[in-house]
Amino acid sequence: MEQLxxxxxxxxxxxxxxxxxxxxxERNRQxxxxxxxxxxxxxxxxxxxxxxxERAGVGIATLYRRFPSRxxxxxxxxxxxxxxxxxxxxxxxxCEPSADGFSIFVERACxxxxxxxxxxxxxxxxxxxxxxxxxxxxxxxxxxxxLMERAKAAGSLRPDFVAEDLLLLLIANSAIIHVTADHAPGxxxxxxxxxxxxxxxxxxxxxxxxxxxxxxAASMRRAALEHGCGGRV
Amino acid sequence: MEQLxxxxxxxxxxxxxxxxxxxxxERNRQxxxxxxxxxxxxxxxxxxxxxxxERAGVGIATLYRRFPSRxxxxxxxxxxxxxxxxxxxxxxxxCEPSADGFSIFVERACxxxxxxxxxxxxxxxxxxxxxxxxxxxxxxxxxxxxLMERAKAAGSLRPDFVAEDLLLLLIANSAIIHVTADHAPGxxxxxxxxxxxxxxxxxxxxxxxxxxxxxxAASMRRAALEHGCGGRV
DNA sequence: TCGTATCCGGAGTACAACCTCCGTATGAGT
DNA sequence: ACTCATACGGAGGTTGTACTCCGGATACGA
Numbered sequence: 001m002e003q004l005x006x007x008x009x010x011x012x013x014x015x016x017x018x019x020x021x022x023x024x025x026e027r028n029r030q031x032x033x034x035x036x037x038x039x040x041x042x043x044x045x046x047x048x049x050x051x052x053x054e055r056a057g058v059g060i061a062t063l064y065r066r067f068p069s070r071x072x073x074x075x076x077x078x079x080x081x082x083x084x085x086x087x088x089x090x091x092x093x094x095c096e097p098s099a100d101g102f103s104i105f106v107e108r109a110c111x112x113x114x115x116x117x118x119x120x121x122x123x124x125x126x127x128x129x130x131x132x133x134x135x136x137x138x139x140x141x142x143x144x145x146x147l148m149e150r151a152k153a154a155g156s157l158r159p160d161f162v163a164e165d166l167l168l169l170l171i172a173n174s175a176i177i178h179v180t181a182d183h184a185p186g187x188x189x190x191x192x193x194x195x196x197x198x199x200x201x202x203x204x205x206x207x208x209x210x211x212x213x214x215x216x217a218a219s220m221r222r223a224a225l226e227h228g229c230g231g232r233v
Numbered sequence: 234m235e236q237l238x239x240x241x242x243x244x245x246x247x248x249x250x251x252x253x254x255x256x257x258x259e260r261n262r263q264x265x266x267x268x269x270x271x272x273x274x275x276x277x278x279x280x281x282x283x284x285x286x287e288r289a290g291v292g293i294a295t296l297y298r299r300f301p302s303r304x305x306x307x308x309x310x311x312x313x314x315x316x317x318x319x320x321x322x323x324x325x326x327x328c329e330p331s332a333d334g335f336s337i338f339v340e341r342a343c344x345x346x347x348x349x350x351x352x353x354x355x356x357x358x359x360x361x362x363x364x365x366x367x368x369x370x371x372x373x374x375x376x377x378x379x380l381m382e383r384a385k386a387a388g389s390l391r392p393d394f395v396a397e398d399l400l401l402l403l404i405a406n407s408a409i410i411h412v413t414a415d416h417a418p419g420x421x422x423x424x425x426x427x428x429x430x431x432x433x434x435x436x437x438x439x440x441x442x443x444x445x446x447x448x449x450a451a452s453m454r455r456a457a458l459e460h461g462c463g464g465r466v
Numbered sequence: 467t468c469g470t471a472t473c474c475g476g477a478g479t480a481c482a483a484c485c486t487c488c489g490t491a492t493g494a495g496t
Numbered sequence: 497a498c499t500c501a502t503a504c505g506g507a508g509g510t511t512g513t514a515c516t517c518c519g520g521a522t523a524c525g526a
Contacts, residue, residue, distance in 0.1 A: 059475035175408030183451035184444035191401045198431035211417035218416035292505035
């Protein structure tokens with residue numbers, strides 16, 4: 001009787017593989033996405049789904065009907081933000097060589113985390129997300145790698161820097177935002193500037209060895225699990 | 234190395250305001266403290282109390298009878314660790330002036346956070362704790378202030394450094410530990426070294442302004458509330 | 467206007483953690 | 497040995513969140 005109408009999570013221009021949704025259904029869908037964006041931005045990805053349903057003016061069952069898992073909802077609600085993140089990285093690649101694209105990227109990325117705590121959470125762990133979001137993240141990673149290489153070549157990034165160092169900063173920044181958002185809203189700016197400075201200049205002593213990409217990936221996947229966002233598929 | 238487990242914490246050596254506890258009660262009390270130390274160290278301060286009772290081989294009611302609130306249990310279970318933290322700061326004050334006591338302190342403090350995730354949580358938020366623990370923390374803070382001043386005078390700490398910067402590092406380190414403990418256990422070492430380097434050398438550009446002590450205090454108090462460790466009394 | 471495929475919402479189930487009540491057991495003083 | 501204040505432990509109430517079921521409402525095509 002009740003089949004997964006599922007439907008195009010992406011854009012409405014994809015060919016109608018299933019019958020089109022009823023207009024009330026589509027309207028509710030948009031309301032849920034809007035509410036989810038707002039609440040994830042404000043409270044992070046662990047916000048109770050019932051709160052989202054309530055803000056959308058919709059029953060909890062309707063939310064689950066449209067987005068069977070938290071993953072689906074997060075993916076759909078944050079595509080725009082992740083796109084923004086990817087675009088940021090891409091645009092920093094266009095910077096004139098004189099400007100320090102990598103540093104600008106790091107600053108802005110931290111700022112994005114602040115503007116949207118959902119994105120902040122997303123960037124500090126590896127949720128099992130939509131293919132589309134995953135693509136975006138991977139694209140961003142490629143851009144960042146390029147930015148790193150250029151910055152190293154230009155001497156504005158210490159040679160022993162690795163991509164995992166950036167992840168560590170994003171994790172740290174996310175935590176600092178969670179703690180200080182309400183009462184010390186500028187704190188993250190100071191801390192990230194401090195760390196960015198450390199990225200730029202080769203230290204006096206050699207750094208302890210970096211975690212391998214695989215280690216870091218495993219850690220961030222586990223963080224997502226522990227944070228209750230990856231329970232099921 | 235130490236493992237000094239004696240120590241009746243609360244009212245053992247205080248005058249007989251109440252009759253002495255029955256031996257089975259005292260034995261259970263110790264078992265609970267031991268279990269709590271282990272579990273807090275391994276899982277952080279948010280560990281379920283029932284798990285602690287179970288490991289202690291005791292009913293949940295017994296745990297609540299001895300420690301009416303999480304705060305009481307945390308205080309009692311972590312006095313030793315906080316003492317260690319205070320002693321670390323004090324000992325760093327004894328360093329020969331040639332050594333950089335402040336940097337050594339920061340390194341060791343981060344290491345303490347790793348060795349005991351409960352202490353890690355404790356240092357990255359302001360729980361409403363026992364007077365004794367609060368005293369220890371304040372004493373440590375005084376030592377740290379002295380260490381800061383000396384280090385600045387010796388030129389091994391940037392002049393614009395403030396105590397809140399250290400708190401930010403402890404918060405960041407705690408988060409990184411939580412994420413990487415299992416699969417990238419060395420990551421914190423690299424990140425803290427990076428940040429410590431930034432502490433030591435004055436940056437090229439002036440730092441964004443630091444949060445005020447009051448702002449930081451409010452933030453850390455709120456973190457404790459949100460993390461469910463300060464709910465009641 | 468009418469029939470029905472589709473959709474809705476809230477009540478209901480499951481589960482984990484917190485915390486309390488109360489009947490039972492036992493250490494320790496006489 | 498006897499008594500009872502003290503302590504025990506688990507059952508069970510409470511809350512908060514995730515997730516499902518199903519009777520009833522409604523959009524939409526005919």
